[in-house]
Amino acid sequence: MRRWLITGAGGMLGRDLTALLAARGEQVAEFTRAGLDITDAAAVRTVLERYQPQVVVNCAAWTAVDDAEAHEDSALEVNGRAVAYLAAACADHHAALVQISTDYVFDGLAEKPYAEDHPPAPRSAYGRTKLAGEQAARTALPQNAYVARTAWLYGAHGSSFVRTMLSRARAASPVSVVDDQRGQPTWTADVAGQIHALITAGAPAGIYHATSSGDTTWFGLAREVYAHAGADPALVTPTTTAAYPRRSGALPPVTTLAPESAASVTSSATLDRVGWFTSGPTSVVSSRPGPTFRAASRCANVAVNSSATASCT
Ligand SMILES: NC(=O)c1ccc[n+]([C@@H]2O[C@H](COP(=O)([O-])OP(=O)(O)OC[C@H]3O[C@@H](n4cnc5c(N)ncnc54)[C@H](OP(=O)(O)O)[C@@H]3O)[C@@H](O)[C@H]2O)c1
Numbered sequence: 672m673r674r675w676l677i678t679g680a681g682g683m684l685g686r687d688l689t690a691l692l693a694a695r696g697e698q699v700a701e702f703t704r705a706g707l708d709i710t711d712a713a714a715v716r717t718v719l720e721r722y723q724p725q726v727v728v729n730c731a732a733w734t735a736v737d738d739a740e741a742h743e744d745s746a747l748e749v750n751g752r753a754v755a756y757l758a759a760a761c762a763d764h765h766a767a768l769v770q771i772s773t774d775y776v777f778d779g780l781a782e783k784p785y786a787e788d789h790p791p792a793p794r795s796a797y798g799r800t801k802l803a804g805e806q807a808a809r810t811a812l813p814q815n816a817y818v819a820r821t822a823w824l825y826g827a828h829g830s831s832f833v834r835t836m837l838s839r840a841r842a843a844s845p846v847s848v849v850d851d852q853r854g855q856p857t858w859t860a861d862v863a864g865q866i867h868a869l870i871t872a873g874a875p876a877g878i879y880h881a882t883s884s885g886d887t888t889w890f891g892l893a894r895e896v897y898a899h900a901g902a903d904p905a906l907v908t909p910t911t912t913a914a915y916p917r918r919s920g921a922l923p924p925v926t927t928l929a930p931e932s933a934a935s936v937t938s939s940a941t942l943d944r945v946g947w948f949t950s951g952p953t954s955v956v957s958s959r960p961g962p963t964f965r966a967a968s969r970c971a972n973v974a975v976n977s978s979a980t981a982s983c984t
Pocket of ligand 1: 678679681682683684709721733734749771772774821822824829891
């Protein structure tokens with residue numbers, strides 16, 4: 672059993688991670704934004720001093736991707752500078768820091784999944800601020816920072832693309848969805864299990880990619896949601912990113928994070944297994960095996976393998 676401290680515990684990932692750690696008998700101190708604003712450096716120091724965690728997982732973030740374009744410095748305060756405050760406090764108390772990051776740190780132009788050590792090249796303000804957070808964590812804690820990059824999250828709590836599509840499907844509403852952005856829809860409980868596995872297996876500090884397996888486009892995902900909800904998938908029609916310009920402009924068109932497995936995320940069995948459709952929005956933990964973990968900092972496979980991950984599901 673370890674002492675964990677979770678920031679952003681009221682968010683989609685934070686809630687599932689807190690629940691998963693508690694269910695696995697870990698000692699968890701959870702902080703929503705009201706309990707700990709991570710941009711308050713003094714408060715961060717005080718909380719770590721009081722709770723003496725062994726592992727801090729930062730699930731707090733500015734996640735409004737489009738708004739970050741007009742408010743990049745405000746986003747940087749949360750996604751970059753505040754991570755430096757957390758990392759400094761972790762260094763003082765010999766705690767590990769798991770910093771959650773994103774596929775937006777990449778340019779989205781690759782034709783194969785991005786490896787952990789692929790050079791980042793963000794094309795949006797959000798991506799730049801998240802990369803700043805990665806760098807802040809790794810600079811302050813070279814031996815004790817874990818960057819866990821994930822993508823296209825949906826979970827039992829909070830808003831997500833899948834939840835929006837589910838509402839539309841239940842209303843049998845037609846919808847037009849972009850078919851030229853490809854990524855990995857990822858169940859937040861999968862990521863929670865991967866984070867737990869990463870730490871309990873004693874993986875070395877470094878960058879890790881943590882997603883559910885498989886990939887699809889937003890259109891493909893929407894169609895699958897409609898089918899599961901019993902709505903006609905033909906209500907979902909494909910469109911292009913160009914037809915729906917966003918303030919964040921240069922969204923990564925094709926961003927899949929390696930390593931990925933052969934399983935398709937759009938198969939009915941897969942979506943049923945993660946519990947979204949069979950039992951509604953509950954904190955069901957996925958039974959899918961996660962990916963093999965690799966540490967980019969060492970550019971080699973390490974002793975955290977898929978069986979270690981699977982044992983945690
Ligand atoms: N959602 C995705 O598709 C996705 C994809 C890839 C990576 N990620 C990353 O995954 C992580 C978790 O994302 P999520 O989807 O769970 O986001 P979320 O649901 O928006 O949760 C983020 C949480 O951070 C809190 N927060 C914001 N500013 C804060 C501050 N200054 N101090 C403390 N807490 C603060 C928010 O509180 P309020 O609600 O009160 O503002 C919210 O509860 C983030 O690092 C995100 O960048 C997300």
